Amino acid sequence: MTSAIYLDYQATTPMDSRALEAMLPFLRQDFGNPHSTQHQFGQKAQLAVEAARGKIARLIGADSREIVFTSGATESNNLAIMGAARFRARMGDGVKRVLVFAFEHKCVLESALSLKEEGFEVEILPVTSEGFANLDALREALKKPTSLVSLMAANNEIGTIQPIEASVHVAASSTRCLCRRSDRGSVGRSLSSSETASSRCWRKAPHLPVLEHGPRSLTCMRAGGWQTHEAQGT
Numbered sequence: 001m002t003s004a005i006y007l008d009y010q011a012t013t014p015m016d017s018r019a020l021e022a023m024l025p026f027l028r029q030d031f032g033n034p035h036s037t038q039h040q041f042g043q044k045a046q047l048a049v050e051a052a053r054g055k056i057a058r059l060i061g062a063d064s065r066e067i068v069f070t071s072g073a074t075e076s077n078n079l080a081i082m083g084a085a086r087f088r089a090r091m092g093d094g095v096k097r098v099l100v101f102a103f104e105h106k107c108v109l110e111s112a113l114s115l116k117e118e119g120f121e122v123e124i125l126p127v128t129s130e131g132f133a134n135l136d137a138l139r140e141a142l143k144k145p146t147s148l149v150s151l152m153a154a155n156n157e158i159g160t161i162q163p164i165e166a167s168v169h170v171a172a173s174s175t176r177c178l179c180r181r182s183d184r185g186s187v188g189r190s191l192s193s194s195e196t197a198s199s200r201c202w203r204k205a206p207h208l209p210v211l212e213h214g215p216r217s218l219t220c221m222r223a224g225g226w227q228t229h230e231a232q233g234t
């Protein structure tokens with residue numbers, strides 16, 4: 001008899017036994033609501049949540065106040081894309097144009113496309129036949145004033161590591177826009193040196209990075225680093 005082998009670890013993985021061990025006390029006896037801090041059950045849970053927030057922040061070089069826990073990657077992506085686009089339209093220069101790449105998860109594509117109802121122009125950029133963001137198309141698209149570019153760090157279906165650093169440079173040289181990267185499935189995995197370099201560049205560069213990973217139904221996003229690229233010479 002043959003048994004099935006699960007190979008799609010970009011989509012999901014079994015929970016690491018160390019994560020399970022760490023969670024078990026909070027699923028059994030220490031199940032307080034971390035927002036009910038008027039009693040010791042809640043206080044204990046709150047301390048654990050804050051400790052976890054601090055660890056995640058250190059993992060990606062963020063401030064723990066930037067880490068927001070969400071119910072899943074879809075919620076993180078929705079909050080980040082709609083939040084950033086609306087923020088720029090209201091508080092920035094009124095530009096309402098968003099760029100995403102064709103191979104993004106549908107929660108990214110749908111969030112972006114839903115902004116059309118609010119008068120945003122949304123362009124879905126092509127990817128190369130090898131599964132990378134097409135930077136020539138990005139360069140061309142950025143000739144029009146753009147408020148947000150979104151690109152995943154690693155593709156969840158084919159595993160290609162995206163040229164984040166190069167994309168940031170393209171965006172920086174052509175427009176004044178926010179960039180965000182989605183890290184679902186790549187944070188905490190062993191990184192190649194080029195990927196580590198691009199993560200660093202992304203952090204130094206203006207960004208609205210988002211990351212999501214962890215046990216099912218426990219996801220987080222980084223909601224900090226709000227800066228914009230200034231066009232060269234402006």
Ligand SMILES: Cc1ncc(COP(=O)(O)O)c(C=O)c1O
Binds near residue numbers: 071
């Ligand atoms: C790249 C990517 N983004 C978003 C999602 C949606 O994640 P969730 O089910 O946590 O909302 C997935 C799900 O597999 C994914 O692979």
